[in-house]
Amino acid sequence: VHRNDELPAGYRTVIAPPPVAEYLELRTRSGLSSRRKDQAEAALTGSWFAVSVVFEATGETVGMGRVIGDGGWCFHILDMAVLPEHQRRGLGDVILTMLLDRIRSEAPAGAFVNLLADPPGRALYKRHGFVETAPHSVGMALITDSLLTERAH
Numbered sequence: 818v819h820r821n822d823e824l825p826a827g828y829r830t831v832i833a834p835p836p837v838a839e840y841l842e843l844r845t846r847s848g849l850s851s852r853r854k855d856q857a858e859a860a861l862t863g864s865w866f867a868v869s870v871v872f873e874a875t876g877e878t879v880g881m882g883r884v885i886g887d888g889g890w891c892f893h894i895l896d897m898a899v900l901p902e903h904q905r906r907g908l909g910d911v912i913l914t915m916l917l918d919r920i921r922s923e924a925p926a927g928a929f930v931n932l933l934a935d936p937p938g939r940a941l942y943k944r945h946g947f948v949e950t951a952p953h954s955v956g957m958a959l960i961t962d963s964l965l966t967e968r969a970h
């Protein structure tokens with residue numbers, strides 16, 4: 818199993834998600850779709866496990882990853898994000914190692930860990946043992962519309 822838990826100098830990990838404002842910014846600045854504050858608040862308190870990487874010179878959160886899961890057998894990795902100016906230094910590798918270590922240590926053996934792999938992360942995920950589920954199982958997604966009037970935010 819590939820694992821690298823050594824961050825480069827100048828960075829430290831925090832076993833928690835970033836604050837909401839930093840989370841929203843980290844997503845958009847790393848190229849992920851933007852989310853609303855109400856979505857972020859629920860997402861971060863609802864995570865099963867989350868890791869942030871802080872750049873010590875500024876105190877800014879520059880990377881993160883998190884897991885939602887049932888604690889038993891099924892876990893979904895998402896929000897793998899590192900700011901562009903901090904990418905390709907091994908931060909993503911350390912974040913993913915920590916998420917998988919936690920699943921291996923807390924969940925009963927045989928857990929099913931999945932994610933939807935955008936191109937920037939694919940090589941990283943493969944190194945950690947992820948394999949494509951297609952063609953048998955293809956990732957599918959749906960974005961809901963509220964049946965009621967959209968709440969004001």
Ligand SMILES: CC(C)(COP(=O)(O)OP(=O)(O)OC[C@H]1O[C@@H](n2cnc3c(N)ncnc32)[C@H](O)[C@@H]1OP(=O)(O)O)[C@@H](O)C(=O)NCCC(=O)NCCS
Nearest residue numbers: 847897898899904905906907908909910934935937938940
């Ligand atoms: C995916 C993502 C989180 C990876 O973060 P990262 O910190 O750049 O990841 P790493 O540095 O561990 O690895 C990335 C690459 O840098 C390389 N690398 C690591 N340390 C390096 C170093 N010191 N010097 C040069 N290259 C290095 C790795 O070998 C890897 O190369 P590869 O992908 O060609 O195999 C980041 O690219 C990102 O946020 N992308 C935009 C958002 C996104 O698409 N997220 C994934 C959603 S599924």
